[in-house]
């Protein structure tokens with residue numbers, strides 16, 4: 264039987280608890296599909312800093328490279344917040360593995376689960392039918408450009424004396440825009456055939472390059488897809504005003520960071536959203552929400568986003584669309600039957616339907 | 632009697648129509664307060680390009696500098712959208728006057744009018760009591776840093792050959808952060824004594840500088856103000872999740888562009904929001920919404936944001952707080968009595984309460 268090797272990165276906070284449920288579901292899928300999944304843990308983030316001094320030890324990157332897919336949980340926590348600018352930070356592990364594996368495409372699907380529509384702060388008629396995906400460029404732009412800090416007279420302005428100055432560089436190369444545009448149009452082909460490309464063309468040179476290249480790729484390779492341009496500030500408005508109108512939204516790294524979190528919040532159930540980071544080699548899958556250190560170790564964290572990230576892995580890493588649908592449908596039916604973790608429960612949830620992390624994992628396996 | 636000289640910039644689209652109502656209200660206030668306001672029009676944006684070839688003719692900048700305050704409407708429209716990257720663009724007029732007058736502080740108040748709460752796509756209980764102000768840094772960051780485009784092998788990546796590359800620079804100097812932080816804390820003192828400073832410290836060097844300097848200014852000069860830090864992606868979420876919790880939100884130029892539009896959209900009535908751009912000399916006041924070329928010339932545009940920008944001018948440029956309150960209260964009572972322009976009318980508005988642009992201006996004057 265076929266064997267896939269997964270590099271699992273439990274990370275920090277609730278990470279180890281929820282990734283256990285992801286593995287549980289994966290094993291159940293494997294059993295039913297007659298496929299073997301082997302999971303091997305490696306260190307990342309704060310846990311890696313504690314053990315090795317580095318948020319991304321070489322051994323982790325090597326293990327990830329040698330695997331068939333990476334399942335990440337989440338990193339970070341107050342323990343590693345430091346005022347020392349040179350102290351290693353857990354997020355560097357995340358940025359490092361994105362760059363190290365060349366994961367230039369981040370897919371963040373945002374979907375309303377009917378059973379959870381009440382959790383949104385938006386009116387039900389506005390969020391009804393929301394089903395979009397943010398395609399975020401993940402290895403370019405302000406995140407990876409040159410940055411520096413120094414002291415000189417300019418930094419102080421007319422105050423005299425010396426002051427600090429800092430800069431970051433937002434850089435894009437034509438091929439970087441080309442390949443992410445292609446991913447967006449390909450995603451649209453499997454969905455509703457519409458792409459919204461987001462930029463700030465009226466100000467930024469990188470945005471003008473972005474818009475030109477996205478249109479060239481469209482005209483040459485995907486003329487049948489509907490393409491619209493939207494300025495980033497207007498997009499921030501329209502995501503609130505008419506979220507159901509969006510299908511695929513493609514944008515550069517920093518805009519994507521902001522807009523994907525905004526879009527996620529529209530659902531009101533962050534604990535349900537997963538993301539895939541893809542390149543031309545090994546891919547990585549993770550929940551969208553953070554490491555929630557405040558509830559770590561209590562067995563109450565919501566594992567569903569992690570479980571849904573397993574579904575994304577089945578689709579994108581192994582082409583197992585049918586098995587991915589088992590997981591997605593399983594989660595949907597668990598919700599439809601009223602099972603909740605604490606974060607997605609509300610006044611109408613009977614106490615005996617509020618499950619802990621592990622019980623929720625078991626429930627999904629039961630419904631598979 | 633005292634005389635104030637206003638440089639008025641009608642701009643494009645609905646600009647000339649709505650600025651006429653702003654002037655109307657201003658004259659009514661002057662009459663009642665025993666103050667003379669003289670308004671002199673100058674060219675900006677597309678109108679200036681058509682007349683002179685430049686979106687910000689020297690004469691306009693000189694007139695603005697020589698005035699006591701600038702009242703701007705809005706610029707831009709499809710007429711000046713060009714695929715030629717060297718063609719002058721209306722927004723350059725806006726960016727040029729901000730830089731030319733040194734308008735480094737942009738105040739964008741976001742407030743729910745009870746009478747219009749139904750226009751929001753957010754649930755009524757979530758937007759109830761929203762009353763925040765975004766303090767956006769307006770002359771630094773990605774907007775005014777060095778940018779370039781060129782061709783080289785790197786631009787093409789492994790495709791071989793040559794490709795394009797572009798970059799923009801996000802730069803901040805210590806004194807630039809200092810002065811905007813001070814404006815934010817001063818604003819908080821007149822409000823609910825709380826400042827949220829927004830950055831992306833886990834990635835950007837400019838954000839790390841930002842956070843340090845904001846805290847230094849806080850600790851040295853405003854220790855009594857409550858200060859919290861929030862990452863920009865998290866802020867994009869919390870503005871939807873708990874908008875009523877925010878008081879003053881201070882951030883750099885690009886984040887401020889995105890977040891202020893997001894916050895504006897939360898109200899659902901963009902046509903009601905005005906902004907003030909302040910520096911150490913002449914200040915500028917304008918509605919937050921755009922030039923709406925699609926409805927220009929029809930006499931149906933909503934002039935209330937322009938009228939409210941006049942109220943901001945009375946406060947910030949002339950220290951006429953009492954007279955500003957006349958205008959604000961007037962607008963509020965007009966709404967409470969059910970008067971609407973088309974954009975803020977709904978099914979429950981009787982047809983004879985839907986007013987055109989000029990009739991709405993008259994109505995506010997009547998209620999002053």
Ligand SMILES: CC(C)[C@H](C(=O)O)[C@@H](O)C(=O)O
Nearest residue numbers: 354355357358520833834864
């Ligand atoms: C932790 C941080 C560096 C990261 C990012 O900004 O990309 C996170 O916000 C995300 O969106 O995955």
Ligand SMILES: CC(C)[C@H](C(=O)O)[C@@H](O)C(=O)O
Nearest residue numbers: 465466496722723725726888
């Ligand atoms: C027109 C554009 C350059 C401008 C900006 O980005 O600052 C506008 O969006 C605004 O917010 O005033």
